[in-house]
Amino acid sequence: MATVTPHPATTTENPTTDESATPDLSTGTAAASAGRAAPAAPLAVRRLGGRIGAVISGVRLGGELPPATVAAVRAALLAHKVVFFRGQDHLDEESHEEFGRLLGAPVAHPTVPSADGRYSLGIDSDHGGRANQWHTDVTFVPAYPAFSILRAVVVPPYGGNTLWANTATAYEHLPEPLQRLADGLRAVHSNDYDYVALRPDVLPERLAQYREVFTSTTFRTEHPVVRVHPETGERALLLGNFVQRIAGLTGQDSRRLLELFQAHVERPENTVRWQWEVGDVAIWDNRATQHYGVDDSGDHDRRLRRVTVDGDVPVGTDGRSSVLLSPGSVPEPAFGPASGATTAG
Ligand SMILES: [Fe+2]
Numbered sequence: 001m002a003t004v005t006p007h008p009a010t011t012t013e014n015p016t017t018d019e020s021a022t023p024d025l026s027t028g029t030a031a032a033s034a035g036r037a038a039p040a041a042p043l044a045v046r047r048l049g050g051r052i053g054a055v056i057s058g059v060r061l062g063g064e065l066p067p068a069t070v071a072a073v074r075a076a077l078l079a080h081k082v083v084f085f086r087g088q089d090h091l092d093e094e095s096h097e098e099f100g101r102l103l104g105a106p107v108a109h110p111t112v113p114s115a116d117g118r119y120s121l122g123i124d125s126d127h128g129g130r131a132n133q134w135h136t137d138v139t140f141v142p143a144y145p146a147f148s149i150l151r152a153v154v155v156p157p158y159g160g161n162t163l164w165a166n167t168a169t170a171y172e173h174l175p176e177p178l179q180r181l182a183d184g185l186r187a188v189h190s191n192d193y194d195y196v197a198l199r200p201d202v203l204p205e206r207l208a209q210y211r212e213v214f215t216s217t218t219f220r221t222e223h224p225v226v227r228v229h230p231e232t233g234e235r236a237l238l239l240g241n242f243v244q245r246i247a248g249l250t251g252q253d254s255r256r257l258l259e260l261f262q263a264h265v266e267r268p269e270n271t272v273r274w275q276w277e278v279g280d281v282a283i284w285d286n287r288a289t290q291h292y293g294v295d296d297s298g299d300h301d302r303r304l305r306r307v308t309v310d311g312d313v314p315v316g317t318d319g320r321s322s323v324l325l326s327p328g329s330v331p332e333p334a335f336g337p338a339s340g341a342t343t344a345g
Pocket residue numbers: 131135136137291
C-alpha cells in the first residue's frame with residue numbers, strides 16, 4: 001500500500017500547492033485515471049496542531065463524493081490522524097453510513113447493538129458508557145476498526161469536548177531505549193474491566209445495565225504494544241483503557257510500564273481538543289490515535305452517531321500479529337459483519 005508522509009509540511013489553506021502528500025490532494029488524479037472528469041475540488045486542509053488534527057473545508061460529505069476528494073480526505077486523515085468538518089447538518093444515518101463506505105467496509109460493534117439495526121451507533125449522554133478514559137475503539141478484538149466517523153447531532157451548551165492523541169508521535173518522541181523496550185512487549189486487551197473503579201460517577205444500576213450489554217461476550221486479545229501502521233508504515237503505541245496487562249509481567253510491573261507509556265501518549269503536544277457544534281463530523285485513524293470524551297456537561301444532552309470502518313489485524317515490529325485469546329472467534333452480531341471478525345493475519 002502507498003506510504004503517506006506524515007504531516008506534509010506544505011499542507012496549507014491551498015492544497016493545490018501541496019506536492020508532498022500522496023495521493024494528489026487537488027487535481028483529481030484518481031478520478032482522471034478512472035476515466036472521469038477531474039472535479040474542481042476546493043478542498044482546504046488547515047492544521048490545528050503541530051502533531052495532530054486538521055480542519056477540512058470545502059467538502060459536503062456523503063456517499064457521492066468523487067474519488068479524488070475521497071483520496072484527498074484519506075490522505076489528510078493519514079497525515080493528521082484526526083480531521084474535522086463543520087456544517088455537515090445534511091447528513092442522516094443513511095448518508096453517514098454511505099460516506100463511511102467510501103473509506104472501507106462499515107462494521108457493527110461486537111457487543112453493543114445499534115438501536116435501529118444500522119451500522120451507525122448512538123453515543124449518547126444518557127448512556128452509561130461515557131468515554132471519559134483514553135482509549136482506542138474496540139481494541140479488545142484483533143482487527144479493530146481502522147477509522148471511526150463521529151457526527152454531532154445534539155451538543156451541550158458547554159463542555160462535552162473530545163480529545164485525541166497521536167500514538168505515532170507518542171512513539172516517535174520516546175527516548176530510544178523506551179522505544180526498544182516497547183517494541184518487544186505485547187499486551188492483553190479486554191472489554192471486561194473494572195467498570196465501577198473507572199466510572200464512580202455513574203449510577204450503579206445504569207452501569208450494571210451498560211456492563212451487561214458491553215460484556216455480553218468477553219473478549220481477550222493480545223496485541224503488540226507497538227503496531228506498524230499498515231498504510232503509513234509508522235510505528236504507533238497500541239494501548240488505552242482496554243489494556244489489562246503486559247503479557248508475561250506481574251500486575252504491578254504491568255501497571256508501572258503502562259503508566260509510563262500512556263503518560264507519553266497523553267502529553268499535550270500529542271493531543272488536540274475539539275469543541276463540538278451540531279453538524280460537525282470528526283474522522284480519526286483509530287490505528288494511530290487514542291481519544292477521550294470529556295464528561296463535563298452535567299445533565300445536558302449530548303448525542304453523537306458513530307460509524308466505524310473495518311480494520312486489519314495489527315502487526316508488531318517483529319512481524320508478529322495480534323491474537324484473539326478468547327473466545328474462539330468473534331461472533332457475528334444480529335446484522336452485518338462485526339468489527340474484528342477477521343482474526344487471521
Ligand atoms: Fe471511543
